[in-house]
Amino acid sequence: MSRNLIFFAPVLVVLFSCHSRKQADLIVHDGLVYTVDSSFSTAEAFAVKDGKILAVGKDKDILDAYSAGQMVDAGGRPVYPGFIDAHAHFVGYGQSLFAVDLFGSASFEEVVRRVQQFAAYHPGLDWITGRGWDQNKFPGKAFPDNARLNELFPHIPVVLERVDGHASIANARALELAGVRPGQVLMGGLIETKSGRLTGILIDNAQRLVWQKVPPLSPAEYAERLEAAEQHCFAQGLTTVTDCGLDRRDIEGIDSLQKTGKLRMRLYVMLSDRPENLDHYLPRGPYKTDRLFVKGVKAYADGALGSRGACLLQPYNDRPGWYGFLLSAPSHYDSLARRLAGTDFQLCTHAIGDSANRMILTIYNKYLGGRNDKRWRIEHAQIINENDFSLFGKASVIPSVQPTHATSDMYWAEERVGAQRLKGGYALKRLLQQNGWIPLGTDFPVEDISPFKTFLAAVFRVDAKGWPAGGFQPENALSREEAIRGMTIWAARADCLEKEAGSLEAGKKADFIILDKDLMKAAQGDVLQTKVLSTWSGGVKVYSVKG
Ligand SMILES: [Zn+2]
Numbered sequence: 001m002s003r004n005l006i007f008f009a010p011v012l013v014v015l016f017s018c019h020s021r022k023q024a025d026l027i028v029h030d031g032l033v034y035t036v037d038s039s040f041s042t043a044e045a046f047a048v049k050d051g052k053i054l055a056v057g058k059d060k061d062i063l064d065a066y067s068a069g070q071m072v073d074a075g076g077r078p079v080y081p082g083f084i085d086a087h088a089h090f091v092g093y094g095q096s097l098f099a100v101d102l103f104g105s106a107s108f109e110e111v112v113r114r115v116q117q118f119a120a121y122h123p124g125l126d127w128i129t130g131r132g133w134d135q136n137k138f139p140g141k142a143f144p145d146n147a148r149l150n151e152l153f154p155h156i157p158v159v160l161e162r163v164d165g166h167a168s169i170a171n172a173r174a175l176e177l178a179g180v181r182p183g184q185v186l187m188g189g190l191i192e193t194k195s196g197r198l199t200g201i202l203i204d205n206a207q208r209l210v211w212q213k214v215p216p217l218s219p220a221e222y223a224e225r226l227e228a229a230e231q232h233c234f235a236q237g238l239t240t241v242t243d244c245g246l247d248r249r250d251i252e253g254i255d256s257l258q259k260t261g262k263l264r265m266r267l268y269v270m271l272s273d274r275p276e277n278l279d280h281y282l283p284r285g286p287y288k289t290d291r292l293f294v295k296g297v298k299a300y301a302d303g304a305l306g307s308r309g310a311c312l313l314q315p316y317n318d319r320p321g322w323y324g325f326l327l328s329a330p331s332h333y334d335s336l337a338r339r340l341a342g343t344d345f346q347l348c349t350h351a352i353g354d355s356a357n358r359m360i361l362t363i364y365n366k367y368l369g370g371r372n373d374k375r376w377r378i379e380h381a382q383i384i385n386e387n388d389f390s391l392f393g394k395a396s397v398i399p400s401v402q403p404t405h406a407t408s409d410m411y412w413a414e415e416r417v418g419a420q421r422l423k424g425g426y427a428l429k430r431l432l433q434q435n436g437w438i439p440l441g442t443d444f445p446v447e448d449i450s451p452f453k454t455f456l457a458a459v460f461r462v463d464a465k466g467w468p469a470g471g472f473q474p475e476n477a478l479s480r481e482e483a484i485r486g487m488t489i490w491a492a493r494a495d496c497l498e499k500e501a502g503s504l505e506a507g508k509k510a511d512f513i514i515l516d517k518d519l520m521k522a523a524q525g526d527v528l529q530t531k532v533l534s535t536w537s538g539g540v541k542v543y544s545v546k547g
């Protein structure tokens with residue numbers, strides 16, 4: 001026995017040194033790898049097997065220890081974890097790609113023109129839907145009315161959603177099909193009626209009356225929309241998207257598309273606050289697969305500032321006596337919080353106005369009772385009263401914010417709330433200080449999908465044209481590192497996915513991107529010029545730049 005061992009020992013050593021490199025599927029090397037680990041360390045290389053990262057380190061160490069069939073030379077370029085959008089509407093975005101694109105319209109005449117063009121290109125439509133108009137960009141900034149749409153489309157129903165999703169304009173045919181009557185009243189919504197006639201403007205809950213009449217998509221149409229959305233996301237370096245509010249039907253559709261390999265985007269999903277969703281999912285607990293995590297419940301406390309639906313503690317500066325409104329009675333949010341407190345679901349409530357935020361923070365504090373790890377979230381947390389910031393920290397409530405909302409609203413937000421209240425608005429830095437971390441998102445398709453715009457707005461607080469010089473309320477800017485964390489590991493944490501995504505560390509999913517410029521160093525003017533060269537999900541290339 002011992003003699004045999006001595007005899008074979010030299011042979012074993014030779015075999016060992018030849019075959020000592022462990023087999024991986026993929027090695028990325030010669031990169032400037034931002035791991036976004038707890039110390040924000042950088043590395044040069046990493047090895048991937050079965051979709052997960054085996055090890056991260058220096059080129060020499062990784063190349064000595066591993067061999068792989070696929071080698072990616074990053075050419076010294078920056079490698080980041082795939083971006084995670086902590087607040088978006090993936091399904092809604094897919095649908096918006098197949099509806100009239102009204103974003104950036106400079107007048108209602110332009111809106112009407114775009115609808116006419118769309119109708120001409122798509123003859124035989126049963127319904128025309130569109131999204132993205134914003135009366136703040138129109139001369140006079142008043143809500144439009146539907147007179148022109150009624151003239152041009154007497155027989156086809158038309159419904160066009162405002163940029164923030166909190167108001168729509170419908171033509172007379174759509175209103176008739178939905179049975180909307182002049183002067184009709186409903187909870188949490190407004191049906192605009194002037195001189196006894198419907199103007200077509202529907203705010204918040206009133207929109208549903210018309211939108212629910214739009215015929216559902218076929219499975220093939222549905223898949224087409226989500227695949228289109230995914231392509232756009234991958235091209236922007238997004239590997240995980242948080243969808244804030246879906247029904248069971250959407251979730252089951254996504255699950256089956258993912259399971260058949262047609263959809264590779266990872267999604268964290270919040271359930272829309274509807275009895276049929278809650279009754280189905282709450283008793284079963286969060287639903288998780290490799291690409292899907294149904295873990296949140298999305299409630300809406302109020303509307304948006306642009307359509308004056310955000311609920312304020314004091315009246316709007318530009319409409320005397322008007323406070324905005326809550327979308328449900330406070331008792332609704334209280335009973336929802338009580339119900340969810342006994343589950344593993346996160347409560348995620350849309351709150352924009354300082355009154356809505358105070359109400360939700362108070363209810364959260366009541367049921368969470370101090371520091372905790374339930375990760376309940378407030379979506380937007382846009383206007384916060386001076387006295388209420390600490391309510392986030394007290395109950396570990398996550399402020400889930402969208403930096404581009406600040407740079408989209410900065411042109412008119414002061415008209416709505418005045419300079420004093422605006423100091424507590426879009427206050428990223430103060431909100432970050434509450435828990436020491438903050439997730440960032442875009443709210444696409446309400447805002448542009450681009451994570452680079454998120455970074456620009458978070459760090460420089462300027463719009464795409466670099467306005468205003470020095471930034472809007474620059475005291476609330478984030479550092480570059482904070483912004484990158486907000487778009488990766490902190491977004492993962494807000495989605496309870498930080499053990500598997502959001503950083504490039506051993507054991508985590510190999511979701512990463514290679515960029516042509518380094519966000520940690522790029523000049524302000526270069527941020528939006530940054531290109532995603534390739535996007536990888538689970539170690540598989542899902543996008544690469546052409547040319
Ligand atoms: Zn949203």
